[in-house]
Amino acid sequence: MEVVLSRRTVNRLYENKAQMNSISMHLGESVAIARTVGHLSKSAEVMKLVNNLMKAPEMAVTMQEFSKEMTKAGVIEEFVNDAVDTALDSEDIEEEIDEEVDKVLTAIAGETAAQLPEAVRKEKVKQSAPTAEEDEAIAEGADDEEEMEAIRARLAKVRS
Structure with a gap:
């Protein structure tokens, strides 16, 4: 009889141990849920603060104005x-x-x-193209009086 009682007691102890483990697991789950709820509430607070800082409607209006200005700049x-x-x-x-x-x-x-007559055309061509002598005389400064007289004579022909 004592053996039977002790076996029952041992079985009850195992049942109590199983119940204690179950309660421990439920408590751990409750703690994890509480932590998750805490993190979610903090995230919600952060989201509220960000929304208050951003002011979404004002941001939308600003973006529309920006878009209009960019369109104007493109035009x-x-x-x-x-x-x-x-x-x-x-x-x-x-x-x-x-x-x-x-x-x-x-x-x-x-x-x-x-x-124009043929003779006048030939004379005009001669007048337009200075001779090598004239170029040399002009380049050297035409110090010689005889050369100056020759050039003056040719100019007189051109003018007439």
Whole structure:
């Protein structure tokens, strides 16, 4: 009988030990849940602080204004680029106009020269191309009086 009682007591002790382990595990789970709740509440507080600092509606308005300003800047840049391109194109047009005017003047001068008598044209060609003697005389300063007289005579022919 004592053996039976002692076995029952041992079985009760095992049951009590199992219950104590179960209670210990439940307490550990409760502590972990409490820690998780604490961390979540801290995270919620941090999120509230960040939201208060960011002020999301004001941030959205600021971002919309920024977007509008960037669009304006893009449009202004396009206008400036177009204006610069137009200005550069007008310089090209001016150069083309100058070239065309030169062509017309050359054509008119050619027609006028063609209408002159042959003797006058030859004399004009001679007048336009100075001789080597004239170049040397001009380069040396024309100190010699005879050379000066020869040059004056030629100039008189050109003027008449």
